[in-house]
Amino acid sequence: MMRPIPLSAVAGIAMLALSGCTQTGDRAPTKPEAPAPAPAPTLAPAVPPSSQPAPPSGSPEPKPGAERPPQVEPVADACGAGKLVEYLNLLPTDDTAARIRLTVGHDRIRTIRPGDAVTQDFRPDRLNVEIGEDGRIKRVYCS
Numbered sequence: 001m002m003r004p005i006p007l008s009a010v011a012g013i014a015m016l017a018l019s020g021c022t023q024t025g026d027r028a029p030t031k032p033e034a035p036a037p038a039p040a041p042t043l044a045p046a047v048p049p050s051s052q053p054a055p056p057s058g059s060p061e062p063k064p065g066a067e068r069p070p071q072v073e074p075v076a077d078a079c080g081a082g083k084l085v086e087y088l089n090l091l092p093t094d095d096t097a098a099r100i101r102l103t104v105g106h107d108r109i110r111t112i113r114p115g116d117a118v119t120q121d122f123r124p125d126r127l128n129v130e131i132g133e134d135g136r137i138k139r140v141y142c143s
Contacts, residue, residue: 079127079142080104089136092129096137100129 083103090096092111101107109127112118124142132138 077142078124079108080106081127081140081142084127084140087137087140089138091135092131092137100127 080103084100087096087100087103097109097111100109104127106125106127108123108125109129110118112128112130114131114133122143126143128139128141128143129137130139130141
């Protein structure tokens, strides 16, 4: 007949067996930890907020998630052509030429008449005043 084993003896044997598994030589290889998941993409700009241009005054910020309208880059107007809208369709008299010089604040002005040869050099500070076939100012632009 078999003799029963006391419970304390069974527990001691189990502890001894388990303690052998924690030794470095007997340790089963463990699975390497999975890399941490990449952070979710944010809508924050890559440029620090202090270097971002301020939104134009009078235009409300769009609500988050709302589709933004396309941004229009401001046109460089180093020659002052944007100030001359009121001079379109005027005759290019000496008086008109003097007022144009005063309005733009410089005399780097080239008058281009129909059929004139025009150089292709680019000077953003030069104002071009283009005269149409009818003898009136048709276009003003920088180049």
